[in-house]
Amino acid sequence: MSREIDKFIGVERDLGTYTFSAEEIVAFAKKYDPQRFHVDADAAKNRNFGSLCASGWHTTAVWMRLNVEDMKTQVQSAIQRGEQPPQFGPSPGFENLKWLKPVYAGDTIRFTRTLNAMRALQSRPGWWMMQMSSAAYNQKGDKVLEFDSAALIALP
Numbered sequence: 001m002s003r004e005i006d007k008f009i010g011v012e013r014d015l016g017t018y019t020f021s022a023e024e025i026v027a028f029a030k031k032y033d034p035q036r037f038h039v040d041a042d043a044a045k046n047r048n049f050g051s052l053c054a055s056g057w058h059t060t061a062v063w064m065r066l067n068v069e070d071m072k073t074q075v076q077s078a079i080q081r082g083e084q085p086p087q088f089g090p091s092p093g094f095e096n097l098k099w100l101k102p103v104y105a106g107d108t109i110r111f112t113r114t115l116n117a118m119r120a121l122q123s124r125p126g127w128w129m130m131q132m133s134s135a136a137y138n139q140k141g142d143k144v145l146e147f148d149s150a151a152l153i154a155l156p
Helices: 022-032 041-045 056-080
Strands: 012-019 093-099 108-120 127-137 143-154
Touching: 012 056, 022 056, 056 093, 056 108, 056 127, 056 143, 108 143
Parallel strands: none
Antiparallel strands: 012 108, 093 143, 108 127, 127 143
């Protein structure tokens, strides 16, 4: 592995922020996670969370969107520098997914990704497996989401 990649090991990358609106929370939940505390603000007041909150899947889906946008930005930046960009491949999955605190309507969440390790794939010359940890934090700095994942990458 090149020393260029080594400098990214252990560095938390900020993927951006997203503010969850009540309308988006309800729309996502009606389609994918129609539990009362996600779809009905009045009912949510009398449930575990005390207020309308986003589905954990909604929070995780926003992380994915910002992650993909970040990968596209990295590719474009490499091209603008006249470099051959990395080729991002699929992910074999994730583990240790935890929704630590509810994400309420109006919360602005900051999403991150940290590259923990890389290993060359013997079965696919030129491809590497990235091991990452990801997290999300609300505007108070409380961690609301965390998980570990892996993804393939071909480096120039």
